[in-house]
Amino acid sequence: MNRSMIHAHSRASIGRRTSRGLRVAEGRQGLRRAQAVAAGFVALLGVGLGCSSGCKPDAENPATEYSIPDPPLDDVEPQVARVVAEAHSAVMRRPESLEAWGAYGEVLDAHRMLVEAEACYRRAWSLAPDEFRWTYLLATVLDDQEDRQEEAISMYGTASRIKPNYTTTWVRLGLLLYTLGRTSEAREALEKALEIREDVAIAHRTLGEVLAGLGRTDQALDHLETAAAMYPDDRKVQAALARTYERAGEPERARAAAEKARRLEVTIPIPDPIRYPIMEKNMSTLRLQKRAKRQIQSGDFAAAIENLKIVTDVTSENASAHFLLAKAYRRVGKQELTLRHLQTAVRIRDEFIPAHLLLGILYMKRGDPGKAVEQLRRARRHDENHPKVALQLATALGMRGDLDEAMGEFERAVELNPESAALHVNWGNVLLRQRDRREAIAHFREALRIDPEFIDAHYNLALVLEQIGRSDEAIEHYRHVASVRPRHPAAGRLARLESVSP
Secondary structure: OOOOOOEOOOOOOOOEEEEEEEEEEEOEEEEEEOOOOOOOHHHHHHOOOOOOOOOOEEOOEEOOOOOOOOEEOOOOHHHHHHHHHHHHHHHOOOOOOOHHHHHHHHHHOOOOHHHHHHHHHHHHHHHOOOOOOHHHHHHHHOOOOOHHHHHHHHHHHHHHHOOOHHHHHHHHHHHHHHHHOOHHHHHHHHHHHHHHHOHHHHHHHHHHHHHOOOOOOHHHHHHHHHHHHHOOOHHHOOOOOOOOHOOOOOOOHHHHHHHHHHHOOOOOOOOOHHHHHHHHHOOHHHHHHHHHHHHHHOOOHHHHHHHHHHHHHOOOOOHHHHHHHHHHHHHHOHHHHHHOOOOOOHHHHOOOOHHHHHHHHHHHHHHOHHHHHHHHHHHHHHHHHHHHHHHHHHHHHHOOOOHHHHHHHHHHHHHHOOHHHHHHHHHHHHHHHHOOOOHHHHHHHHHHHOOOHHHHHHHHHHHHHHHOOOHHHHHHEEEEEHOOOOOOHHHHHHHHHHHHHO
């Protein structure tokens, strides 16, 4: 195949199948080998590297054909097929548009159709060879293809010439060189990254591994310990520390790091503000569900709901997605939709205890403790010793009026989780239904021993103290609640009590 013709060939998963392409004749410069890469990159590697398919446009070959990648979409999820087809159509309509080629490349890249993404990025790069974005993105998709990594090194060099202070270019270059066993060059790239920005944990971690391999143990430990201070729960950094402590003659520290590594996962990210937004364009149900989980945690419930609606439409028997959607709907006050998706989750997976628990709690809030008891007993069938199930079942039994059975469940729950402040608050509430104020007060106080800031414990205790005429003590607890939550009903009760207190 003529090297001046970009024709996408897919390999692996969606992007590894032969692509169908529409050829578009372009009057443009062809590709040629780079005479040299950026001066800093040449100094870094100690040699002048050329791109296997060129690092500069060539004015000598004006007639070049480009193939618009058209990956087969029969086996992909419908929402993925839709966004790929839309981006493809945009290039079909505007084959001269840098923006259309770049956007199509990003969609393909986001869905790991690497060869097709490479073709689009290469076309965008040919249209704007001095624009950092397309040079860098082309380097990253070459990096992700094992048979293209030598060209990726050259493209990283070209990118570093255009924008020498983009730290992540040097980080990715260092990681790639280390992977290829070129440790001295990797060291220089990673040191360059840390010259630009000192707080890049992955550069410290990898440089520490490189230096350890070069026998520079003390320097290696400096970088590995720096990375560990920034990300103490990263498995790779702890494993590297274990090996390096062993070499340094510190067996106890080596054993401790190795033991810690066995319990951890890899957590250090590559800081990359260019690639992160591209990955957010991935529309697969797996990515949408993970994204929605983050959105729920950050409070963006509307976005989470839209993403999870797509997931549950495409994978209707996905119990976890229905559960997450229920949580999001609950936070925006959509109680009927919350119940519907929780019920769907437990229909699909009866052993889904968190869904049973939340259903039980919602039934209690709706004043239906009977349904709550039924739901929580279903959960208990799957785990007899689940502390939260025991707590909520005891609470539901108390609400239903089965007080003796509720007391037995509370005793069971406290055996399973003796340091639960919520357990003692709920227990105290049930005791109040039995008009046992003395024992209720004891449980509210126990809750505050466990969690001195627990608002419900302060407020419930204040209510009981007020009822039995111990206003001074009640004021103290109302005041604590009102100081934390000025709009809490405690503020009104505090004002009333203070107005009549001598």
